[in-house]
Every structure is written in structure tokens, then in C-alpha cells.
Amino acid sequence: MLNVKEAGIEAEVLRCVRARGISHAFLLDVEFPYLYRASRAGERAIAVRYSEDEPIELVDRYRTRVDWVWIDTITRLPLDERAVGALNGLKTCLVCPERWGRPGDIPAYQSRMAGLGFTPTAVMTALPYVPQWRAWRP
Template sequence: MILNIKEEGLEARLIALMKAKGIDDYFFLDQSFPFLVKWAAVGERRFAVRVSEFESIETALTLAGKVDWVWVDCFTYFPLSQIDAQRLKQAGFKLCLVSPELQGRKAENEVPTLIQLLHKRHIQADAVCTKCPKLWEQLTELV
């Protein structure tokens, strides 16, 4: 489960709520870097640091061993090379991809192209955030 909260400072209450409901498999995204550092310092790893064409993997790597996830956003294009993805995985991160339709592009055109690119670059995502899960499932079965 992905928790995309729009107001920083709610994390402690949400962590308590998730615990009370017995939900352990989740992570937060879209937190500012200072909030990521704050939560990492107290040992909470269920956060994602974003990598995109605007946010470097070098910045993400500073949180290796402190947070579990990298949120790979694709505002205009998919930013990871094969080497970048390997570096992130070797640092212990799980990769969650943002599907192109979440950035306003047509899923039926962009998702097949992205899946082919992932295959070509030998990049294995651990999760995909999408409005079109059936399309992703169908296309990844073909690769």
C-alpha cells in the first residue's frame, strides 16, 4: 500500500493507525527531504525517496540503509539507466515506478514503451503505481 499524504506531520498518526489495523506492508511517498531524514533518524524505513529527471540517484543513495523504497517518477521520461537501477538495488532499495498515465500521458501508448525499455535495460520493478493495473499485468506477461 502506498500512502501519499499531502500534509507533513500526519505520519505518526498514520503509522499508529496502520499498526492498529494490522497493516505492515506500506510506505509513504512525496515527503520533503528534511522529513525523510527526520523519520530515517528514528528508524522508520517505510518511506520512498524520489528519483526523477529532476532528483538524482546520488541524493537517493544518501538514504541507503535508512529508507526502503525509491519512487521512480517520470515527469517527461523514464530517468533510470541500467547502471542506475543496479546501483539502487545493490544499495538495498526497492523500486516503485510511476506509470506514465499518472503524469498525464496516454497509458495505451506509453506503458508498452516503458515496459520494453525496462526489459531492454534489465530493470525489475518491485511495484508500479498505476491507474491501469490490468494493462501492466497483460503487457508484463508478454515480455
């Protein structure tokens, strides 16, 4: 995942990454004008953000234009049955609640996702929590 903090260099970042043979990278947290223009120009290595404040309808709107959804867990896990249906067929990257200072929420998130039949493609987490995610089998 590539979190570019300077607008206007996104395409160059992707070009450099691809030139090094990295094919599974995607941009996250991009400014909306870039998401709009690049996705309409055929760039799919961009994540649409979904969170408690960013609606699943945006995922619906961009599902044919991007490959990734960034599921942010600002104060809670935003997943429900409708969201899981909307995410079907897309790659997903979940923000581990420890990134928001809530590592104790990991087991509850894992349980909730298992109950919904949802497994994220990737999880953004800190190294100490990687074993907890690798051991999880929904």
C-alpha cells in the same frame, strides 16, 4: 502507498496503518525534513524520490535508511544502467506514465525496463491500466 498531504502527521498515519495490520505501506512525497529526521530515527517505510530532476545520488545516500524508492516519470523514464544498479536491493514503485497523461508510453517503458533487467516492486497506475501491467513479463 501513503501520500500524506499534511506535514507533521506522518508518524501517526504509519501508526494507524500498522495498528490495522497493514505492513507493506510506505510514505511517499514527504517533506525533506521529515525524511531526514524519521529515517535517522529508524523509520524505513518512507520512499526517496528519483526522477529526471531528483538525482540517483539521493537514493545512494539513503539506501541504508529507507526501504522504498519512488520512481517518478514526469516527462520520461529516468532509468539507465547506473540507476538500476543503485536501485538494486531496494523496493521500487514506478509512477505509470498514464498518471502524467501519457498512457501510450507504457509499452516503451516496459520494453526499456526489460532491456535493463529491471522490474519495479509496484506500479502506481489507474485501474484501467492494471491489466496491462499485470500481463507484462520482462
